[in-house]
Amino acid sequence: SQTIHQWPATLVQPVGSPLSLECTVEGTSNPNLYWYRQAAGRGLQLLFYSVGIGQISSEVPQNLSASRPQDRQFILSSKKLLLSDSGFYLCAWSGTPGYGYTFGSGTRLTVV
Amino acid sequence: AQSVAQPEDQVNVAEGNPLTVKCTYSVSGNPYLFWYVQYPNRGLQFLLKYITGDNLVKGSYGFEAEFNKSQTSFHLKKPSALVSDSALYFCAVRDRGADGLTFGKGTHLIIQP
Numbered sequence: 001s002q003t004i005h006q007w008p009a010t011l012v013q014p015v016g017s018p019l020s021l022e023c024t025v026e027g028t029s030n031p032n033l034y035w036y037r038q039a040a041g042r043g044l045q046l047l048f049y050s051v052g053i054g055q056i057s058s059e060v061p062q063n064l065s066a067s068r069p070q071d072r073q074f075i076l077s078s079k080k081l082l083l084s085d086s087g088f089y090l091c092a093w094s095g096t097p098g099y100g101y102t103f104g105s106g107t108r109l110t111v112v
Numbered sequence: 113a114q115s116v117a118q119p120e121d122q123v124n125v126a127e128g129n130p131l132t133v134k135c136t137y138s139v140s141g142n143p144y145l146f147w148y149v150q151y152p153n154r155g156l157q158f159l160l161k162y163i164t165g166d167n168l169v170k171g172s173y174g175f176e177a178e179f180n181k182s183q184t185s186f187h188l189k190k191p192s193a194l195v196s197d198s199a200l201y202f203c204a205v206r207d208r209g210a211d212g213l214t215f216g217k218g219t220h221l222i223i224q225p
Contacts, residue, residue: 008156032212038209043217044202051211090155094212100146101213103155 002027006104058109118216135203
């Protein structure tokens with residue numbers, strides 16, 4: 001069966017420090033991968049999606065970047081965090097269009 | 113373009129009463145429709161989906177949803193609410209020609225004992 005792993009679960013980072021969040025999927029190949037941010041327990045903001053290795057689409061210009069170095073690995077990064085980068089970050093994958101998304105457990109990022 | 117509207121930020125229901133969380137959508141073709149639930153500090157969990165066939169779909173935890181093509185709606189329902197149903201609920205749509213899902217803004221469901 002397919003599983004998605006996202007870590008760490010919580011992270012507290014100072015302003016100006018770098019960021020790396022990792023997401024990996026098991027049990028499937030060539031998934032579509034997504035990074036979302038959720039502020040204050042409300043709506044989902046799509047940040048990046050990827051349909052294949054090295055293929056990244058950015059939905060919102062910001063202080064973040066994404067990479068997909070392997071088929072089932074999706075990384076969210078920042079060189080210098082801002083206070084406004086705080087939030088709940090969710091990774092998701094999808095395969096067959098009719099089967100929706102499967103989400104990771106999320107990372108709570110607090111920038112101080 | 114595809115879009116989803118969840119008109120209520122919050123829905124309050126007494127335990128044991130029926131509940132409805134509203135969702136309307138807009139797509140250019142035939143939709144795939146989904147409901148997800150999110151508990152605090154957790155990822156979204158899949159509840160149910162409509163792909164084709166029977167307009168009434170049943171999902172996890174006793175939830176169901178009815179696809180209404182003429183009203184472009186996909187409301188989430190449950191006959192008898194539990195306190196443990198309190199959570200944030202997201203409706204999502206995917207046009208069959210599109211690459212990804214579009215999510216609504218979410219509705220907080222609060223079940224009062």
